[in-house]
Amino acid sequence: MGHLLVHIATGPENPTRLALGLRVARMALQAGHEVSVFLAGDAVDVLRPETREAIEGIGIGTAQEHWEVLMTGGASVYASVFSSAARGIHEAPEGVHLVLPERLVELLFESERSVSY
16 A cells, blocks of 8 residues: 655634545545645644534534544654644644654655645
């Protein structure tokens, strides 16, 4: 199977787009692919449980339900440490790695395919 990188920079201001990024990652994971998710910009707000629970994409489910599958299914989830700090997030939830932006560049070259939301 392949390795998919899903880069999400859209935040709660566009809940459908944010949830769609998580859903695509979820579908790839459930299809047996290796999945990496990189959260940057406003998307790091999804690190907050209350934000995940409030985000529901039109016709595609909630961010929380997709998040749970990703976290329990073995997806690698990264968040920009700079984007997070700028939004008052200094600790990541269990299973999420706060990383420098250079990690995104590395992931782009490590993955076979990438998609951005």
